[in-house]
Each structure stands twice: as structure tokens, then as C-alpha cells.
Amino acid sequence: MIQLNNISFSFKKGEPLFNDLNWSLQPGKTYGLLGLNGAGKTSLFNIISGMLFPSDGACTFDGNVVRNRNPQFLSELFIVPEQFELPAMSGDQYTQLHAPFYPRFDEQLMERSLSELQVNSKKKISELSFGQQKKFLLSFALATRTKLLLLDEPTNGMDIPSKSQFRKLQASLNQPDRCTVISTHQVRDLGSMIDHVTILKDGKIIFNHSLDEIFEHLSFIKTESDQPDKFIYSEEVLGGLHTIQPFKDGAGNEFDLELLFNGVIQQPEQINKQFNGGE
Structure with missing residues (x-):
């Protein structure tokens, strides 16, 4: 599904962040991408989603180069970033506006996720607490049923019961065609959610096993x-x-x-x- 081949990348006038990095991601798997702060997790997500361009090598999705960001690829990708800003509209309005971009959007799953995470979709999402906004965005992400789901520090800002409920919700879904990558430095939050462990250190993959x-x-x-x-x-x-x-x-x-x-x-x-x- 996702193939990173000989990826090299550095920010302007900086030391290389990645040098000849290789990684293969398969459908039906949930990967835990772990690393200390500054290890390169978010940058790797941006390369996978086509928002950062490697200086060498290529990242492909089903054989297509992701940096081209063609509509077919974008409709099969959803990313929940660590930091985000949601518009001044209700959750229902947000869903009505954005759901059509995702051909397999599951309205019933959206409703179930919002209910289990206790989010009121009638309220303006910009006026919700950060934790409630995160839960709304995670609910939408799950409901897209995209082939590729990238979650960057998904449990940041959530209280302990909400973290537990999200783990149960994510684990309960049957997603044989979806590849999920969860990036975090809060390792305790991932235990029951993943079936593959990838660890980054200093821009290198130093551990990669199921x-x-x-x-x-x-x-x-x-x-x-x-x-x-x-x-x-x-x-x-x-x-x-x-x-x-x-x-x-x-x-x-x-x-x-x-x-x-x-x-x-x-x-x-x-x-x-x-x-x-x-x-």
C-alpha cells in the first residue's frame, strides 16, 4: 500500500532528518510509530501525506507518487494532526460539508463514535474544548473509512476515560482494507491499539516488528x-x-x-x- 523507498529529507540549512529511509505499510495493519520528541514522526507523516517532499527517494501509495496529491489519493487519506484549528460551524455542518470527499463515509459510524465519545455535534466545534474537538475529529476520521489513516498524538488533550473509550472504539472496528498509523511519544496510550511497532530515533527506524x-x-x-x-x-x-x-x-x-x-x-x-x- 504505502512504500517509502530510500527517503532523504532535510529542512533548509539543517542537518538531514532522514537519510535513505525505507518503510513498507500494509493494509489491515495498525502501526505504532513511536519516538522521542524530535525523532521525526510528524515530518514522516507529512512526507507520507505528500505535504513535504523528500530530496531523494519516493513515497508511493498503491504505486502512485504521493507528492502529486491527486484526488484519488486524497480521498483515501485522512490525517489527524497534533495541532489543528476547526471552523466556526457545528459538527453536523462540518460533516455535511466534508463527508462527500470520502466515497465510503459511514454516517452510522460517525453517529456511534460521537455518542460513545460524548460529543455534541450540534454545538460549534470551534467553541468546544480542545479535548472535545479532538474527539470530534477522531470520530470523523474513523467514519471516513479511508484506506490510510494517520493519527498524530491522537490522545493528547483527552482525559483518561476518553482515551480508554477511544481505544475500545478503534479496536472494535473491522477494517481489513485500512492501514492505520498512530504516532505518539505517550507509549502507554497505545498498548491495546496496535499490531506492529516501529520506533524512530534521530530520523532512523531502529526497530520495526509485528x-x-x-x-x-x-x-x-x-x-x-x-x-x-x-x-x-x-x-x-x-x-x-x-x-x-x-x-x-x-x-x-x-x-x-x-x-x-x-x-x-x-x-x-x-x-x-x-x-x-x-x-
Whole structure:
């Protein structure tokens, strides 16, 4: 679906942000794009959506170059940016105006999302709180049923119950043709929403594996034992350590995305070699 081939990009008079970056995104998958602030997540979203142009390489959607931003591509893309400004109209008016651009727009899903996230579409969206505006835009995004959905820090500004409700809503949808990419540095918010983990650091993809691959090669084990030579990475928790270890058949595997993220950021080579036979 989306293919980034040998992407290089830099802002004017700046150091290269991406250099020879490659990434493939497939339909039916939900990718977690993780990274510290400044890692390049938002810029990568802008390249994928055709709003930034790489200096070398190409990004394609179903074989078509996205920088051309042709109508067919735009009707299959929806992006929820981290920062946005919505017009002074009601949610219903916004939907009536913008829904026709998306050929598979699902009005029933829109109504369900607004109801579950407790958003009043009769009110002017510009007068809603930032959290309520975010929930309205996420509801619209889900309802577009585009093939590609990009969510940049989707849970920023939302309270804890709303975050939980959005995760349940997103996970409940049957979307075999949709590729969803969720970018965030708030790793805890993603745990149950993704099936693939991609981690950026300093403009490079340093980890890129499905959850199935992760469970085949790593074990996440809480232990009281202090034997660091057996651990790839560990953090102190109440009552002992939460560790990443080479896969152990039958071991209690309590997957922790935040632990994995911290481990990859600090020990990328040690963790990645587990996916290459431990070599």
C-alpha cells in the first residue's frame, strides 16, 4: 500500500532528518510509530501525506507518487494532526460539508463514535474544548473509512476515560482494507491499539516488528532475581524488576510496550539481534 523507498529529507540549512529511509505499510495493519520528541514522526507523516517532499527517494501509495496529491489519493487519506484549528460551524455542518470527499463515509459510524465519545455535534466545534474537538475529529476520521489513516498524538488533550473509550472504539472496528498509523511519544496510550511497532530515533527506524514477531523472540518477565547477565533490559518496579529477556517458552509473558520502547531506545543492538538468531 504505502512504500517509502530510500527517503532523504532535510529542512533548509539543517542537518538531514532522514537519510535513505525505507518503510513498507500494509493494509489491515495498525502501526505504532513511536519516538522521542524530535525523532521525526510528524515530518514522516507529512512526507507520507505528500505535504513535504523528500530530496531523494519516493513515497508511493498503491504505486502512485504521493507528492502529486491527486484526488484519488486524497480521498483515501485522512490525517489527524497534533495541532489543528476547526471552523466556526457545528459538527453536523462540518460533516455535511466534508463527508462527500470520502466515497465510503459511514454516517452510522460517525453517529456511534460521537455518542460513545460524548460529543455534541450540534454545538460549534470551534467553541468546544480542545479535548472535545479532538474527539470530534477522531470520530470523523474513523467514519471516513479511508484506506490510510494517520493519527498524530491522537490522545493528547483527552482525559483518561476518553482515551480508554477511544481505544475500545478503534479496536472494535473491522477494517481489513485500512492501514492505520498512530504516532505518539505517550507509549502507554497505545498498548491495546496496535499490531506492529516501529520506533524512530534521530530520523532512523531502529526497530520495526509485528507483535507476533516480538512475542516469538522476546519475553517480558517480572522477577525478583537480580541477574543482569540474563536480561537484555530491565527496569525496577515495585517488588523487583520488569525485564526483557530472550524468548523463554512457557515463561509468563506480560507484554509492556513502554518497557520495550525504553529498551529499544537504550539498547537497540542488543534487542534487535534477538530477531537475527541472537547473533
